[in-house]
Amino acid sequence: xxxxxxxxxxxxxxxxxxxxxxxxxxxxxxxxxxxxxxxxxxxxxxxxxxxxxxxxxxxxxxxxxxxxxxxxxxxxxxxxxxxxxxxxxxxxxxxxxxxxxxxxxxxxxxxxxxxxxxxxxxxxxxxxxxxxxxxxxxxxxxxxxxxxxxxxxxxxxxxxxxxxxxxxxxxxxxxxxxxxxxxxxxxxxxxxxxxxxxxxxxxxxxxxxxxxxxxxxxxxxxxxxxxxxxxxxxxxxxxxxxxxxxxxxxxxxxxxxxxxxxxxxxxxxxxxxxxxxxxxxxxxxxxxxxxxxxxxxxxxxxxxxxxxxxxxxxxxxxxxxxxxxxxxxxxxxxxxxxxxxxxxxxxxxxxxxxxxxxxxxxxxxxxxxxxxxxxxxxxxxxxxxxxxxxxxxxxxxxxxxxxxxxxxxxxxxxxxxxxxxxxxxxxxxxxxxxxxxxxxxxxxxxxxxxxxxxxxxxxx
Numbered sequence: 001x002x003x004x005x006x007x008x009x010x011x012x013x014x015x016x017x018x019x020x021x022x023x024x025x026x027x028x029x030x031x032x033x034x035x036x037x038x039x040x041x042x043x044x045x046x047x048x049x050x051x052x053x054x055x056x057x058x059x060x061x062x063x064x065x066x067x068x069x070x071x072x073x074x075x076x077x078x079x080x081x082x083x084x085x086x087x088x089x090x091x092x093x094x095x096x097x098x099x100x101x102x103x104x105x106x107x108x109x110x111x112x113x114x115x116x117x118x119x120x121x122x123x124x125x126x127x128x129x130x131x132x133x134x135x136x137x138x139x140x141x142x143x144x145x146x147x148x149x150x151x152x153x154x155x156x157x158x159x160x161x162x163x164x165x166x167x168x169x170x171x172x173x174x175x176x177x178x179x180x181x182x183x184x185x186x187x188x189x190x191x192x193x194x195x196x197x198x199x200x201x202x203x204x205x206x207x208x209x210x211x212x213x214x215x216x217x218x219x220x221x222x223x224x225x226x227x228x229x230x231x232x233x234x235x236x237x238x239x240x241x242x243x244x245x246x247x248x249x250x251x252x253x254x255x256x257x258x259x260x261x262x263x264x265x266x267x268x269x270x271x272x273x274x275x276x277x278x279x280x281x282x283x284x285x286x287x288x289x290x291x292x293x294x295x296x297x298x299x300x301x302x303x304x305x306x307x308x309x310x311x312x313x314x315x316x317x318x319x320x321x322x323x324x325x326x327x328x329x330x331x332x333x334x335x336x337x338x339x340x341x342x343x344x345x346x347x348x349x350x351x352x353x354x355x356x357x358x359x360x361x362x363x364x365x366x367x368x369x370x371x372x373x374x375x376x377x378x379x380x381x382x383x384x385x386x387x388x389x390x391x392x393x394x395x396x397x398x399x400x401x402x403x404x405x406x407x408x409x410x411x412x413x414x415x416x417x418x419x420x421x422x423x424x425x426x427x428x429x430x431x432x433x434x435x436x437x438x439x440x441x442x443x444x445x446x447x448x449x450x451x452x453x454x455x456x457x458x459x460x
Contacts, residue, residue, distance in 0.1 A: 035214065038217075039282060039286055042222040046060070049229075054229075061223055061224070064224040071289065075291055078203060078209075078210060079298075079316050081202045081203040081206075084181050084185065085200065086311075087183060087309070089309050096182070100317070102421055104317075106417060110262070110414075112358055113258065114258065115328070122331065123345060127332070127339065158176055159176065207295070210295040210299075221286045243392070243395070247399045248399070254410075262417065268416045274409070276304045277408070280300060281408050282405070286401065288404050294319060298312055307423075310415060318410070318415070324409075327357060328403065337389070338353075353378070353382055361374060371396075375389050375392075
Protein backbone atom coordinates (compact mmCIF):
# COMPACT_ATOMS: atom_id res chain seq x y z
CA UNK A 1 0.00 0.00 0.00
CA UNK A 2 2.74 2.40 0.89
CA UNK A 3 4.49 1.76 -2.43
CA UNK A 4 1.30 2.44 -4.31
CA UNK A 5 0.86 5.76 -2.54
CA UNK A 6 4.46 6.77 -3.12
CA UNK A 7 4.36 6.14 -6.88
CA UNK A 8 1.09 7.96 -7.53
CA UNK A 9 2.48 11.49 -7.33
CA UNK A 10 5.26 10.70 -9.82
CA UNK A 11 2.70 9.27 -12.26
CA UNK A 12 0.56 12.40 -12.06
CA UNK A 13 3.60 14.56 -12.46
CA UNK A 14 4.78 12.79 -15.59
CA UNK A 15 1.30 12.91 -17.12
CA UNK A 16 1.11 16.61 -16.43
CA UNK A 17 4.49 17.21 -18.05
CA UNK A 18 3.63 15.14 -21.13
CA UNK A 19 0.06 16.11 -21.79
CA UNK A 20 -0.34 19.63 -20.41
CA UNK A 21 -1.09 21.23 -17.07
CA UNK A 22 -3.55 19.59 -14.75
CA UNK A 23 -6.40 21.75 -13.41
CA UNK A 24 -5.21 21.22 -9.82
CA UNK A 25 -1.74 22.43 -10.75
CA UNK A 26 -3.19 25.50 -12.48
CA UNK A 27 -5.26 26.33 -9.42
CA UNK A 28 -2.23 25.93 -7.21
CA UNK A 29 -0.20 28.30 -9.35
CA UNK A 30 -3.06 30.83 -9.34
CA UNK A 31 -2.96 31.07 -5.57
CA UNK A 32 0.82 31.30 -5.67
CA UNK A 33 0.78 34.46 -7.78
CA UNK A 34 2.76 37.26 -6.09
CA UNK A 35 0.69 39.34 -3.70
CA UNK A 36 1.28 42.45 -5.80
CA UNK A 37 -0.13 40.74 -8.91
CA UNK A 38 -3.18 39.53 -6.97
CA UNK A 39 -3.72 43.05 -5.62
CA UNK A 40 -3.39 44.56 -9.11
CA UNK A 41 -6.01 42.15 -10.43
CA UNK A 42 -8.23 43.09 -7.49
CA UNK A 43 -7.83 46.78 -8.37
CA UNK A 44 -8.98 46.18 -11.94
CA UNK A 45 -11.90 44.01 -10.90
CA UNK A 46 -12.93 46.47 -8.18
CA UNK A 47 -12.88 49.39 -10.61
CA UNK A 48 -15.10 47.47 -13.03
CA UNK A 49 -17.57 46.53 -10.28
CA UNK A 50 -17.67 50.08 -8.91
CA UNK A 51 -18.28 51.51 -12.38
CA UNK A 52 -20.83 49.08 -13.79
CA UNK A 53 -22.46 47.74 -10.60
CA UNK A 54 -22.19 50.57 -8.05
CA UNK A 55 -24.74 49.04 -5.67
CA UNK A 56 -22.61 45.90 -5.47
CA UNK A 57 -19.49 48.02 -5.09
CA UNK A 58 -21.00 49.84 -2.09
CA UNK A 59 -21.71 46.51 -0.40
CA UNK A 60 -18.22 45.15 -1.03
CA UNK A 61 -16.84 47.74 1.38
CA UNK A 62 -17.52 45.02 3.96
CA UNK A 63 -14.52 43.08 2.61
CA UNK A 64 -12.26 46.08 3.08
CA UNK A 65 -13.56 46.74 6.59
CA UNK A 66 -13.01 43.11 7.59
CA UNK A 67 -9.44 43.23 6.29
CA UNK A 68 -8.69 46.45 8.18
CA UNK A 69 -10.19 45.00 11.36
CA UNK A 70 -7.93 41.96 11.00
CA UNK A 71 -4.93 44.24 10.54
CA UNK A 72 -5.80 46.35 13.57
CA UNK A 73 -6.36 43.14 15.53
CA UNK A 74 -2.71 42.12 15.12
CA UNK A 75 -0.91 45.48 15.13
CA UNK A 76 -0.71 46.12 18.87
CA UNK A 77 -0.08 42.50 19.95
CA UNK A 78 2.93 42.48 17.61
CA UNK A 79 4.25 46.03 17.94
CA UNK A 80 4.09 46.09 21.74
CA UNK A 81 6.42 43.12 22.46
CA UNK A 82 8.81 44.25 19.71
CA UNK A 83 9.13 47.73 21.21
CA UNK A 84 9.58 46.36 24.74
CA UNK A 85 12.23 43.86 23.64
CA UNK A 86 14.00 46.42 21.47
CA UNK A 87 14.30 48.89 24.34
CA UNK A 88 15.18 46.22 26.93
CA UNK A 89 18.08 45.10 24.74
CA UNK A 90 19.56 48.55 24.36
CA UNK A 91 22.67 49.01 26.44
CA UNK A 92 21.27 51.82 28.58
CA UNK A 93 18.45 54.25 29.16
CA UNK A 94 20.76 56.84 27.66
CA UNK A 95 20.69 54.99 24.31
CA UNK A 96 16.88 54.86 24.36
CA UNK A 97 16.77 58.63 24.83
CA UNK A 98 19.38 59.13 22.11
CA UNK A 99 17.48 57.03 19.55
CA UNK A 100 14.21 58.78 20.39
CA UNK A 101 15.88 62.19 20.12
CA UNK A 102 17.43 61.37 16.75
CA UNK A 103 14.11 60.07 15.43
CA UNK A 104 12.11 63.14 16.53
CA UNK A 105 14.77 65.54 15.19
CA UNK A 106 14.79 63.70 11.87
CA UNK A 107 10.98 63.82 11.68
CA UNK A 108 10.93 67.57 12.32
CA UNK A 109 13.65 68.47 9.81
CA UNK A 110 12.34 66.27 6.99
CA UNK A 111 8.68 67.25 7.36
CA UNK A 112 9.63 70.94 7.44
CA UNK A 113 11.69 70.58 4.24
CA UNK A 114 8.79 68.76 2.56
CA UNK A 115 6.35 71.47 3.65
CA UNK A 116 8.56 74.19 2.15
CA UNK A 117 8.90 72.26 -1.13
CA UNK A 118 5.15 71.63 -1.41
CA UNK A 119 4.22 75.27 -0.66
CA UNK A 120 6.75 76.50 -3.23
CA UNK A 121 5.50 74.04 -5.86
CA UNK A 122 1.85 74.96 -5.27
CA UNK A 123 2.67 78.67 -5.43
CA UNK A 124 4.74 78.36 -8.60
CA UNK A 125 2.04 76.39 -10.42
CA UNK A 126 -0.69 78.76 -9.22
CA UNK A 127 -3.19 75.95 -8.59
CA UNK A 128 -6.59 77.02 -7.30
CA UNK A 129 -6.81 80.38 -9.08
CA UNK A 130 -10.35 80.68 -10.43
CA UNK A 131 -11.34 77.29 -9.00
CA UNK A 132 -15.10 76.72 -8.39
CA UNK A 133 -15.05 76.48 -4.59
CA UNK A 134 -18.62 77.64 -4.02
CA UNK A 135 -20.01 74.12 -4.33
CA UNK A 136 -18.46 72.67 -1.21
CA UNK A 137 -20.90 70.78 1.03
CA UNK A 138 -19.89 70.94 4.69
CA UNK A 139 -22.30 68.16 5.70
CA UNK A 140 -19.52 65.65 5.05
CA UNK A 141 -17.43 67.39 7.69
CA UNK A 142 -20.00 67.56 10.46
CA UNK A 143 -18.97 64.22 11.97
CA UNK A 144 -15.30 65.22 12.12
CA UNK A 145 -13.44 67.12 14.77
CA UNK A 146 -12.87 70.71 13.71
CA UNK A 147 -9.44 71.02 15.29
CA UNK A 148 -6.61 69.37 17.16
CA UNK A 149 -6.64 69.60 20.97
CA UNK A 150 -3.01 69.29 22.07
CA UNK A 151 -3.96 69.09 25.73
CA UNK A 152 -6.16 66.09 24.95
CA UNK A 153 -3.49 64.62 22.67
CA UNK A 154 -0.88 64.61 25.44
CA UNK A 155 -3.29 63.05 27.91
CA UNK A 156 -4.30 60.52 25.25
CA UNK A 157 -0.67 59.47 24.81
CA UNK A 158 -0.14 58.76 28.54
CA UNK A 159 -2.51 55.91 29.45
CA UNK A 160 -4.09 55.88 32.87
CA UNK A 161 -5.31 52.35 32.10
CA UNK A 162 -3.01 50.23 29.93
CA UNK A 163 -5.70 47.67 29.17
CA UNK A 164 -8.10 50.40 28.05
CA UNK A 165 -5.39 51.76 25.73
CA UNK A 166 -5.03 48.32 24.16
CA UNK A 167 -8.79 47.97 23.86
CA UNK A 168 -9.03 51.32 22.06
CA UNK A 169 -6.09 50.48 19.78
CA UNK A 170 -4.24 53.56 21.02
CA UNK A 171 -0.82 53.01 19.41
CA UNK A 172 0.80 56.12 20.90
CA UNK A 173 -0.21 55.16 24.45
CA UNK A 174 1.07 51.62 23.85
CA UNK A 175 4.44 53.04 22.74
CA UNK A 176 4.69 55.14 25.91
CA UNK A 177 3.90 52.17 28.15
CA UNK A 178 6.27 49.92 26.18
CA UNK A 179 9.00 52.52 26.64
CA UNK A 180 8.64 52.46 30.44
CA UNK A 181 8.34 48.67 30.57
CA UNK A 182 11.40 48.16 28.35
CA UNK A 183 13.48 50.53 30.49
CA UNK A 184 12.31 48.71 33.63
CA UNK A 185 13.27 45.33 32.17
CA UNK A 186 16.70 46.65 31.19
CA UNK A 187 17.18 47.92 34.74
CA UNK A 188 16.48 44.56 36.44
CA UNK A 189 18.74 42.64 34.05
CA UNK A 190 18.60 38.83 34.24
CA UNK A 191 15.41 38.86 36.31
CA UNK A 192 13.50 39.93 33.17
CA UNK A 193 14.67 36.88 31.16
CA UNK A 194 11.48 34.78 31.70
CA UNK A 195 9.24 37.65 30.63
CA UNK A 196 11.53 38.35 27.65
CA UNK A 197 11.13 34.75 26.46
CA UNK A 198 7.34 35.11 26.72
CA UNK A 199 7.42 38.29 24.65
CA UNK A 200 9.68 36.57 22.11
CA UNK A 201 7.14 33.76 21.74
CA UNK A 202 4.26 36.23 21.41
CA UNK A 203 6.05 38.25 18.72
CA UNK A 204 7.01 35.10 16.76
CA UNK A 205 3.41 33.85 16.87
CA UNK A 206 2.06 37.25 15.84
CA UNK A 207 4.43 37.41 12.86
CA UNK A 208 2.83 34.17 11.70
CA UNK A 209 -0.64 35.62 12.18
CA UNK A 210 0.36 38.74 10.24
CA UNK A 211 1.43 36.48 7.36
CA UNK A 212 -2.01 34.86 7.33
CA UNK A 213 -3.77 38.25 7.39
CA UNK A 214 -1.66 39.71 4.58
CA UNK A 215 -2.69 36.81 2.32
CA UNK A 216 -6.21 38.22 2.49
CA UNK A 217 -5.06 41.63 1.27
CA UNK A 218 -6.41 41.20 -2.32
CA UNK A 219 -9.93 40.76 -0.92
CA UNK A 220 -9.52 43.94 1.09
CA UNK A 221 -8.23 45.75 -2.00
CA UNK A 222 -11.23 44.54 -4.00
CA UNK A 223 -13.59 45.88 -1.35
CA UNK A 224 -11.89 49.27 -1.03
CA UNK A 225 -11.57 49.97 -4.75
CA UNK A 226 -15.13 48.83 -5.51
CA UNK A 227 -16.50 51.10 -2.79
CA UNK A 228 -14.34 54.13 -3.67
CA UNK A 229 -15.27 54.06 -7.36
CA UNK A 230 -18.95 53.41 -6.62
CA UNK A 231 -19.28 55.93 -3.79
CA UNK A 232 -17.11 58.85 -4.90
CA UNK A 233 -17.12 58.40 -8.64
CA UNK A 234 -15.13 60.86 -10.71
CA UNK A 235 -17.52 63.82 -10.79
CA UNK A 236 -15.13 66.27 -9.12
CA UNK A 237 -12.09 64.90 -10.88
CA UNK A 238 -12.08 67.34 -13.79
CA UNK A 239 -12.38 70.51 -11.71
CA UNK A 240 -9.68 69.37 -9.29
CA UNK A 241 -7.39 67.69 -11.79
CA UNK A 242 -4.73 70.40 -11.40
CA UNK A 243 -4.72 69.98 -7.62
CA UNK A 244 -4.36 66.20 -7.91
CA UNK A 245 -1.57 66.57 -10.48
CA UNK A 246 0.43 68.96 -8.27
CA UNK A 247 0.03 66.68 -5.22
CA UNK A 248 1.27 63.68 -7.21
CA UNK A 249 4.13 65.75 -8.67
CA UNK A 250 5.14 66.84 -5.17
CA UNK A 251 5.03 63.28 -3.88
CA UNK A 252 7.15 62.19 -6.87
CA UNK A 253 9.73 64.86 -5.97
CA UNK A 254 9.81 63.57 -2.40
CA UNK A 255 10.25 59.96 -3.54
CA UNK A 256 12.65 60.74 -6.37
CA UNK A 257 14.72 63.63 -5.00
CA UNK A 258 14.34 64.28 -1.27
CA UNK A 259 14.48 60.69 -0.04
CA UNK A 260 17.38 59.67 -2.35
CA UNK A 261 19.34 62.73 -1.17
CA UNK A 262 18.84 61.71 2.46
CA UNK A 263 19.80 58.12 1.62
CA UNK A 264 22.95 59.35 -0.16
CA UNK A 265 24.00 61.42 2.86
CA UNK A 266 23.66 58.41 5.16
CA UNK A 267 24.94 55.89 2.57
CA UNK A 268 21.73 53.90 2.50
CA UNK A 269 20.95 51.80 -0.58
CA UNK A 270 17.70 53.57 -1.43
CA UNK A 271 16.82 51.53 -4.53
CA UNK A 272 17.43 48.30 -2.63
CA UNK A 273 15.26 49.60 0.20
CA UNK A 274 12.42 50.32 -2.25
CA UNK A 275 12.78 46.83 -3.73
CA UNK A 276 12.60 45.34 -0.24
CA UNK A 277 9.41 47.17 0.78
CA UNK A 278 7.87 47.74 -2.67
CA UNK A 279 5.10 45.18 -2.25
CA UNK A 280 4.05 46.71 1.06
CA UNK A 281 4.09 50.22 -0.44
CA UNK A 282 1.77 49.01 -3.19
CA UNK A 283 -0.52 47.43 -0.62
CA UNK A 284 -0.63 50.67 1.38
CA UNK A 285 -1.44 52.53 -1.85
CA UNK A 286 -4.51 50.50 -2.74
CA UNK A 287 -5.84 50.01 0.80
CA UNK A 288 -5.11 53.63 1.83
CA UNK A 289 -3.99 52.26 5.19
CA UNK A 290 -0.43 52.47 6.49
CA UNK A 291 -1.47 50.32 9.44
CA UNK A 292 -2.07 47.46 7.02
CA UNK A 293 1.69 47.18 6.47
CA UNK A 294 3.06 48.27 9.85
CA UNK A 295 3.86 44.80 11.15
CA UNK A 296 5.36 43.29 7.96
CA UNK A 297 7.28 46.52 7.33
CA UNK A 298 9.40 45.94 10.41
CA UNK A 299 10.18 42.41 9.22
CA UNK A 300 11.24 43.74 5.79
CA UNK A 301 13.47 46.37 7.41
CA UNK A 302 15.15 43.71 9.52
CA UNK A 303 15.81 41.70 6.35
CA UNK A 304 17.29 44.87 4.81
CA UNK A 305 19.74 45.12 7.70
CA UNK A 306 18.05 47.53 10.11
CA UNK A 307 18.35 46.28 13.67
CA UNK A 308 15.12 45.09 15.23
CA UNK A 309 15.59 47.26 18.32
CA UNK A 310 15.71 50.40 16.13
CA UNK A 311 12.96 49.52 13.64
CA UNK A 312 10.53 48.33 16.31
CA UNK A 313 10.88 51.68 18.08
CA UNK A 314 11.29 54.21 15.25
CA UNK A 315 8.63 52.88 12.84
CA UNK A 316 5.67 52.96 15.28
CA UNK A 317 6.87 56.36 16.53
CA UNK A 318 6.99 57.56 12.92
CA UNK A 319 3.40 56.47 12.35
CA UNK A 320 2.43 59.04 14.97
CA UNK A 321 4.86 61.86 14.13
CA UNK A 322 6.24 61.39 10.62
CA UNK A 323 3.58 61.60 7.89
CA UNK A 324 5.64 62.92 4.98
CA UNK A 325 2.99 62.34 2.31
CA UNK A 326 0.21 63.77 4.45
CA UNK A 327 1.98 67.04 5.25
CA UNK A 328 2.73 67.57 1.56
CA UNK A 329 -0.96 67.11 0.75
CA UNK A 330 -2.02 69.50 3.50
CA UNK A 331 0.38 72.26 2.41
CA UNK A 332 -0.66 71.93 -1.24
CA UNK A 333 -4.34 71.99 -0.26
CA UNK A 334 -3.91 75.15 1.85
CA UNK A 335 -2.24 77.03 -1.01
CA UNK A 336 -4.93 75.78 -3.42
CA UNK A 337 -7.68 77.10 -1.15
CA UNK A 338 -5.84 80.38 -0.54
CA UNK A 339 -5.66 80.95 -4.31
CA UNK A 340 -9.27 79.89 -4.81
CA UNK A 341 -10.59 82.34 -2.19
CA UNK A 342 -8.20 85.14 -3.13
CA UNK A 343 -6.45 85.08 0.23
CA UNK A 344 -3.01 86.56 0.85
CA UNK A 345 -0.23 84.34 -0.51
CA UNK A 346 2.75 86.57 0.14
CA UNK A 347 5.93 84.96 1.46
CA UNK A 348 5.15 85.82 5.12
CA UNK A 349 1.66 84.29 4.75
CA UNK A 350 3.05 81.15 3.14
CA UNK A 351 5.64 80.80 5.91
CA UNK A 352 2.83 81.19 8.43
CA UNK A 353 1.02 78.27 6.76
CA UNK A 354 4.18 76.18 7.00
CA UNK A 355 4.59 77.04 10.67
CA UNK A 356 0.98 76.17 11.45
CA UNK A 357 1.28 72.81 9.68
CA UNK A 358 4.60 72.00 11.40
CA UNK A 359 2.77 72.26 14.71
CA UNK A 360 -0.60 70.77 13.76
CA UNK A 361 0.79 67.81 11.79
CA UNK A 362 2.30 66.45 15.01
CA UNK A 363 -1.20 66.27 16.47
CA UNK A 364 -2.45 63.78 13.90
CA UNK A 365 -1.87 60.68 16.03
CA UNK A 366 -5.06 58.96 17.09
CA UNK A 367 -7.32 61.35 15.13
CA UNK A 368 -9.88 59.91 12.72
CA UNK A 369 -9.53 61.23 9.13
CA UNK A 370 -6.37 62.92 10.37
CA UNK A 371 -5.34 64.77 7.18
CA UNK A 372 -8.78 66.36 6.74
CA UNK A 373 -8.96 67.27 10.44
CA UNK A 374 -5.55 68.95 10.37
CA UNK A 375 -6.49 70.72 7.13
CA UNK A 376 -9.66 72.04 8.76
CA UNK A 377 -7.73 73.26 11.80
CA UNK A 378 -4.97 74.83 9.70
CA UNK A 379 -7.47 76.46 7.34
CA UNK A 380 -9.36 77.96 10.27
CA UNK A 381 -6.14 79.33 11.77
CA UNK A 382 -5.25 81.19 8.54
CA UNK A 383 -8.81 82.32 7.83
CA UNK A 384 -9.95 79.86 5.14
CA UNK A 385 -13.58 78.57 5.21
CA UNK A 386 -14.49 74.92 5.69
CA UNK A 387 -16.48 74.87 2.43
CA UNK A 388 -13.28 74.63 0.42
CA UNK A 389 -12.05 71.69 2.47
CA UNK A 390 -15.40 69.98 1.85
CA UNK A 391 -14.83 70.29 -1.89
CA UNK A 392 -11.46 68.52 -1.60
CA UNK A 393 -13.04 65.61 0.29
CA UNK A 394 -14.63 64.45 -2.97
CA UNK A 395 -11.23 63.56 -4.44
CA UNK A 396 -9.49 62.79 -1.16
CA UNK A 397 -9.44 59.05 -1.83
CA UNK A 398 -7.35 59.61 -4.99
CA UNK A 399 -4.60 61.59 -3.25
CA UNK A 400 -4.92 59.53 -0.08
CA UNK A 401 -3.57 56.46 -1.86
CA UNK A 402 -0.35 58.20 -2.90
CA UNK A 403 0.25 60.07 0.35
CA UNK A 404 -0.22 56.85 2.36
CA UNK A 405 2.36 55.06 0.21
CA UNK A 406 4.84 57.92 0.70
CA UNK A 407 4.22 57.82 4.46
CA UNK A 408 5.31 54.16 4.47
CA UNK A 409 8.51 54.86 2.49
CA UNK A 410 9.27 57.85 4.72
CA UNK A 411 9.02 55.82 7.91
CA UNK A 412 11.12 52.99 6.47
CA UNK A 413 13.82 55.48 5.49
CA UNK A 414 13.66 57.14 8.91
CA UNK A 415 14.31 53.81 10.64
CA UNK A 416 17.22 53.09 8.27
CA UNK A 417 18.73 56.56 8.88
CA UNK A 418 18.52 56.32 12.68
CA UNK A 419 19.93 52.79 12.61
CA UNK A 420 22.79 53.86 10.33
CA UNK A 421 23.58 56.75 12.67
CA UNK A 422 23.67 54.40 15.67
CA UNK A 423 25.91 51.91 13.87
CA UNK A 424 28.32 54.70 12.89
CA UNK A 425 28.45 55.82 16.48
CA UNK A 426 29.10 52.27 17.68
CA UNK A 427 31.97 51.87 15.19
CA UNK A 428 33.44 55.19 16.29
CA UNK A 429 33.04 54.20 19.93
CA UNK A 430 34.69 50.82 19.31
CA UNK A 431 37.62 52.54 17.60
CA UNK A 432 37.97 54.94 20.49
CA UNK A 433 37.89 52.05 22.98
CA UNK A 434 40.56 50.23 20.95
CA UNK A 435 42.80 53.31 21.00
CA UNK A 436 42.31 53.65 24.75
CA UNK A 437 43.26 49.99 25.28
CA UNK A 438 46.32 50.42 23.06
CA UNK A 439 47.36 53.52 25.02
CA UNK A 440 46.97 51.58 28.26
CA UNK A 441 49.13 48.78 26.85
CA UNK A 442 51.79 51.30 25.85
CA UNK A 443 51.81 52.70 29.36
CA UNK A 444 52.09 49.19 30.78
CA UNK A 445 55.15 48.44 28.63
CA UNK A 446 56.81 51.83 29.28
CA UNK A 447 59.26 50.51 31.96
CA UNK A 448 60.81 48.10 29.43
CA UNK A 449 64.55 48.21 28.86
CA UNK A 450 65.72 50.68 26.19
CA UNK A 451 67.12 47.87 24.03
CA UNK A 452 63.79 46.09 24.08
CA UNK A 453 61.90 49.27 23.25
CA UNK A 454 64.24 49.98 20.38
CA UNK A 455 63.86 46.46 19.08
CA UNK A 456 60.11 46.80 19.32
CA UNK A 457 60.19 50.03 17.33
CA UNK A 458 62.43 48.55 14.72
CA UNK A 459 60.16 45.59 14.21
CA UNK A 460 57.13 47.78 13.91
